[in-house]
Amino acid sequence: MKRVGWTVLIFCIVSLAAMPVYASNHTTIKDWSEINELTSEIWELGKIERYNEAADVLEFTSENITHIEDVLSLRPDQQRLVEYTFSDAITSLQNPEWTKEKKLNKLTEVRLLVDALQTNYEPLWKKTGLMMLEPFITMEKEIGDQNSTAFHQAANLLLERYETVRPALMVDLSPDKIEKLDEHVSYVDTNRIKILTDAEHQKHLEAAAADFEALFFAKKDNSEPSLFWLIFSIGGIISSTLFYVGWRKYKGDKEEELRVPGKR
Known part of the structure; x- marks a missing residue:
């Protein structure tokens, strides 16, 4: 399998088919379930090349994660990892020279990271x-x-x-x-x-x-x-x-x- 196979498999793994838009329904984030919804939406937006919207939802999610750090029980190193991964993904979405595949890979990093932070059983990775x-x-x-x-x-x-x-x-x-x-x-x-x-x-x-x-x-x-x-x-x-x-x-x-x- 070549690079296309990697993208297809990741699509199946993260189960992003026909995801509704959640960002418009949230003014704040309260728990991991909402973060999972948003990262799923972000991936779906990237898949259909709506990069500006995906970047907006990423920024919204990142800001809210920072505000509720105590609720999510993130360690300082995990907080830094989240901030870096989200920031890197936003940068990739805003770079017109990056291919669709590279941008999806960065969004996949976000999705897998959030899932690993949220679950203790059979993480997506x-x-x-x-x-x-x-x-x-x-x-x-x-x-x-x-x-x-x-x-x-x-x-x-x-x-x-x-x-x-x-x-x-x-x-x-x-x-x-x-x-x-x-x-x-x-x-x-x-x-x-x-x-x-x-x-x-x-x-x-x-x-x-x-x-x-x-x-x-x-x-x-x-x-x-x-x-x-x-x-x-x-x-x-x-x-x-x-x-x-x-x-x-x-x-x-x-x-x-x-x-x-x-x-x-």
Whole structure:
């Protein structure tokens, strides 16, 4: 899947179809539910390229979040993160040189961040797992095919997607985990040529992929081969999504057989 696939998936994740306009119904914001409504509206406005209106709703939401900081129980670092993410998104909407995709990515940052602050169960960023892993799979495939252009495109995609998800991760993960992920992404970016040609650097790529896999998906039994190791070992994988779903179904069937003796 290419960049269009990322935008489509994010659209499904945040469930923004046919959202009504909420900003006109609010003079102040009182709780997280209203903030969620507004960030959903903002994304929808961006999708149909009504950037000025989206920026206005963003500014309205940001100002109100600042006013009710005590109600939302934001820590100082979270407050700064919200202010920066909202401000960055507003700037992107007001920049005529930015593409629609880049602007939507910035609005997605806002949506995922607000959701992470609001919920303690199954945050939306968890649902971006396959799209975060896809650049790793593509890079590994292009190493085998010796396609440096496609490899660099996949590396760029990793940077772009990680930037989109990172604010939400900062809410839910410890600083040590964020630092480790940052190091992985930075390593891939600064050592592209070496990764393409050197086996030792390729091991670092595999380690980074494994850590992202562990973050976005359930912890695996150590006795089982890594999902990424299987994918990297099988040539010609076109759809990592279908492969992953099939692998999960196979694992579930095996577990069911163990629970129910004699089941076929």
